[in-house]
Amino acid sequence: MDEAQARLILQSFSPRAAQDDDPEMAEALKTAAANPELVRWLEEEQAFDQAVAQHLEAIPAPFGLRTRILAQAEETQRTSKFRWAFRIAATVALLLLVAQGVGFWRASQRGANLQAEYAKEMTSFVQLSPPLQMEGSDLGQIRNWLAEKNAAPAKVPARLAALEPLGCRVLSFRGQKVTLICFQREGQRLAHLFVVDRAALPKLKPGAKPIFANEHGWMTATWAEGDSIYMIALQGGRAAIEEYLPSA
Secondary structure (H helix, E strand, O other): OOHHHHHHHHOOOOOOOOOOOOHHHHHHHHHHHOOHHHHHHHHHHHHHHHHHHHHHHOOOOOOOHHHHHHHHHHHHHHOHHHHHHHHHHHHHHHHHHHHOOHHHHHHHHOOOOHHHHHHHHHHHHHOOOOOOOEEOOOHHHHHHHHHHOOOOOOOOOHHHHOOEEEEEEEEEEOOEEEEEEEEEOOOOOEEEEEEEEHHHOOOOOOOOOOEEEEEOOEEEEEEEEOOEEEEEEEEOOHHHHHOOOOOO
16 A cells, blocks of 8 residues: 555544544554654544534534434435535535534433423524425414424414414424424514424423523514414514414
8 A cells, every 4th residue: 555545534533533444544544654754644534524613612502403404405415406515515414513512412312401401402493494394374284284293282272373474394303303383474574483292391380481592683483382382483572472472
């Protein structure tokens, strides 16, 4: 094996990974050991990789990135033309998520402020025009489509149901399916209804008052009803969102 071949193979070398079952890697390492210049090059490569990893650990993964990547997975699998773009996006998302460390995700799974994370992640998804899997203005057809997808059933508040539906899609939060239905408000403004099984946010109890939050100009109201967690998100203040709540 010549030096050029050894360099190419050693670009994927990791001192923490088992190399015993890779004869090409073993031969490349043997070639490097006999070449002082190649040894220095390998040390510099490893130092650079470590510096990049440390830098990534300091970068916070933006909320909603994971949700938006997963939301596009089904469409990407059906459209081979854009499969390469999904793979690149998925790789970037994976790097960012890994950089957060196992501790962050363990804390999330334990339910530490899970409701706030849910509101922030879902709202970040609709801050850009959300891609809908099913478009239509018939709420009955929307419910039928969601039932076929085994998504969380949506008991739409009466005043929200009076708006014109635009369509729906299914998202995911911590392994739970999330129903999203979009409605047209006055002008070009939208109102979004999210529904997820109460197992996703077990601390929220039916009968409790809605929890209000503001995420970058988007107001959310979250409450538990029966076996489901409901959340409305729209642009506006608390008075605007209270208009569509069941008790309004």
